[in-house]
């Protein structure tokens with residue numbers, strides 16, 4: 001049995017340990033905010049956090065998260081997450097929306113580790129999150145905006 005914490009709740013999984021985490025979260029837990037894009041860890045649409053670090057859930061066997069803390073977009077709760085979501089709305093970042101859950105997960109993890117990233121650090125942290133609508137410029141602006149907001153809160 002594989003036990004882990006999903007959005008603060010303990011879950012037990014008794015199936016195939018090679019099942020991708022994304023399958024379990026979407027199909028069995030019915031949390032569909034994390035998207036399936038490429039399936040091969042190339043687009044970032046499926047990004048979740050494992051112990052606060054972004055992972056590609058499409059390519060992460062569920063056995064890897066044993067005893068860990070998994071957070072999806074539905075369970076994201078922190079000052080950084082709130083600042084990111086506010087900035088996303090303010091700057092109207094979203095276009096079609098498909099990649100945006102993954103973008104927000106990566107942006108939040110970045111700000112939790114580095115509350116005032118420069119452009120280069122943002123580009124590096126976000127490089128695995130592709131956007132077919134090319135919202136990259138607004139994503140970067142929103143991360144700066146969230147960082148400014150967080151700095152005022154301290």
Ligand code: FES
Nearest residue numbers: 037038041044058
């Ligand atoms: S669906 Fe996981 S990285 Fe593309």
Ligand code: FES
Nearest residue numbers: 096097131132133
């Ligand atoms: S907003 Fe459409 S793929 Fe990113």
